[in-house]
Amino acid sequence: MLDVSLLEKAIRALQQYSLCDHCLGRLFARVGYGLENFERGRALKDSIYLLVHYKLRLVTSLEEQKRLIELVLRLAESGHEPSLRYLNDSLRMNVEVKPCAVCLNRYFYKIDKLVEAALSKLRELKHEFRTYYVGSRVSKEVTMREVEITTSLGIDTAESIKRELNRLVGKRLRMHLYGKEFRRDNADIEIIVDFERDQVEIEIKPLYIYCRYRKLYRGVSQVQLRLNVVTSVQKVLNETLGELLGAEEVIVHASGREDLDVRMLGNGRPLVIAFVRPVRRPEPDDFKKIAEEALRDAPVELNTDVVKRATKTDIVKLKREANRHSKIYRVLVLLREDVTEEQLRSLESYFRNRQIVQYTPRRIKRKPQHKKRTRTVYELRARKLAPRLIELLVRCQGGLYVKELVTGDYGRTSPSISDTLGVEAIPIELDVLDVLET
Numbered sequence: 001m002l003d004v005s006l007l008e009k010a011i012r013a014l015q016q017y018s019l020c021d022h023c024l025g026r027l028f029a030r031v032g033y034g035l036e037n038f039e040r041g042r043a044l045k046d047s048i049y050l051l052v053h054y055k056l057r058l059v060t061s062l063e064e065q066k067r068l069i070e071l072v073l074r075l076a077e078s079g080h081e082p083s084l085r086y087l088n089d090s091l092r093m094n095v096e097v098k099p100c101a102v103c104l105n106r107y108f109y110k111i112d113k114l115v116e117a118a119l120s121k122l123r124e125l126k127h128e129f130r131t132y133y134v135g136s137r138v139s140k141e142v143t144m145r146e147v148e149i150t151t152s153l154g155i156d157t158a159e160s161i162k163r164e165l166n167r168l169v170g171k172r173l174r175m176h177l178y179g180k181e182f183r184r185d186n187a188d189i190e191i192i193v194d195f196e197r198d199q200v201e202i203e204i205k206p207l208y209i210y211c212r213y214r215k216l217y218r219g220v221s222q223v224q225l226r227l228n229v230v231t232s233v234q235k236v237l238n239e240t241l242g243e244l245l246g247a248e249e250v251i252v253h254a255s256g257r258e259d260l261d262v263r264m265l266g267n268g269r270p271l272v273i274a275f276v277r278p279v280r281r282p283e284p285d286d287f288k289k290i291a292e293e294a295l296r297d298a299p300v301e302l303n304t305d306v307v308k309r310a311t312k313t314d315i316v317k318l319k320r321e322a323n324r325h326s327k328i329y330r331v332l333v334l335l336r337e338d339v340t341e342e343q344l345r346s347l348e349s350y351f352r353n354r355q356i357v358q359y360t361p362r363r364i365k366r367k368p369q370h371k372k373r374t375r376t377v378y379e380l381r382a383r384k385l386a387p388r389l390i391e392l393l394v395r396c397q398g399g400l401y402v403k404e405l406v407t408g409d410y411g412r413t414s415p416s417i418s419d420t421l422g423v424e425a426i427p428i429e430l431d432v433l434d435v436l437e438t
């Protein structure tokens with residue numbers, strides 16, 4: 001009626017290796033819902049023990065009896081209490097328990113002690129958290145032995161020792177962490193239980209906030225430059241919000257960047273702010289209030305309408321999407337000679353959906369000079385403000401070098417405003433009016 005190959009596999013495992021209840025049970029972790037591995041392991045040992053005794057009543061051959069007693073001996077060596085008692089009481093055999101072939105009996109007895117250590121660390125922790133993850137560290141040798149044994153026995157129902165330890169520690173911690181939520185990904189803190197070193201580490205993960213920033217003044221860079229002459233978005237956020245949240249550092253990951261002398265207006269440029277090891281971890285609604293208050297007189301503003309919690313993967317996404325955002329620029333251009341209204345109208349029609357080929361501008365030293373990029377100008381509007389002074393509104397693909405679109409950069413950008421008008425054009429003021437979602 002039943003398939004007993006499971007028991008046969010367990011017998012084969014015990015004949016080859018001494019395995020504690022946890023490590024035997026773990027080989028069959030995917031069998032028997034609702035059981036913990038040590039219960040599974042103990043149940044298997046008990047079943048084998050019963051089968052042996054049932055058989056012992058029936059066999060007469062000495063050879064066969066010996067083989068059965070051998071099996072009880074294996075059970076006893078693996079720490080099976082009834083087998084130890086039986087061999088001792090009935091056969092006067094004093095059997096020594098062997099260390100488990102996988103864990104060497106070095107880990108499972110430590111769980112309670114390490115959970116206690118974790119709880120006391122958590123009680124002392126001044127950092128706020130709402131979600132946590134539990135991970136354990138074991139020695140490489142243990143993991144290697146485990147894989148070796150599972151493979152050599154051809155078992156496909158096992159789970160790893162780390163997974164079991166994580167679960168057992170997690171279960172115990174959960175009882176004490178009322179109101180906190182276990183989370184596999186992007187948890188606020190990670191509780192790392194090191195079974196080799198007998199210690200617990202608590203890793204405070206950064207708080208990531210997605211937002212958009214506005215730069216209201218010229219002369220503010222995005223991240224801090226080496227020369228401390230100007231301020232930066234990063235520095236402003238560090239000194240205001242970073243301080244208020246008790247973060248050790250604030251790191252700014254933005255979707256593209258504008259030059260030092262360019263203002264960032266409109267809805268602002270998308271960014272993810274990473275608050276490193278923050279003491280406070282406000283939810284987006286509270287964050288908005290704190291940000292508005294903290295940045296009241298700052299040269300940088302956050303567009304709090306779009307605030308949301310972010311993750312590390314959002315940073316990658318943000319960088320990837322930088323070139324997909326289209327942007328609107330306003331450029332004030334000084335011309336070497338005056339131009340007519342007609343010239344401006346034809347400039348507008350020429351730059352409708354026009355592809356621009358650009359080699360890295362000469363002013364940019366950090367990138368290879370021969371790098372070529374192609375970006376599109378979708379739309380251009382020109383307005384004469386005074387003789388030789390025009391204002392351009394440019395809607396274009398992200399990543400276009402707008403200053404070079406104006407000057408032509410000695411032929412490195414083509415076509416350009418200068419070339420098209422046939423007049424030298426100098427950008428004297430530039431603003432990003434908006435960064436548009438794709």
Ligand SMILES: [Zn+2]
Pocket residue numbers: 019020021022023024100101102103104105
């Ligand atoms: Zn073990």
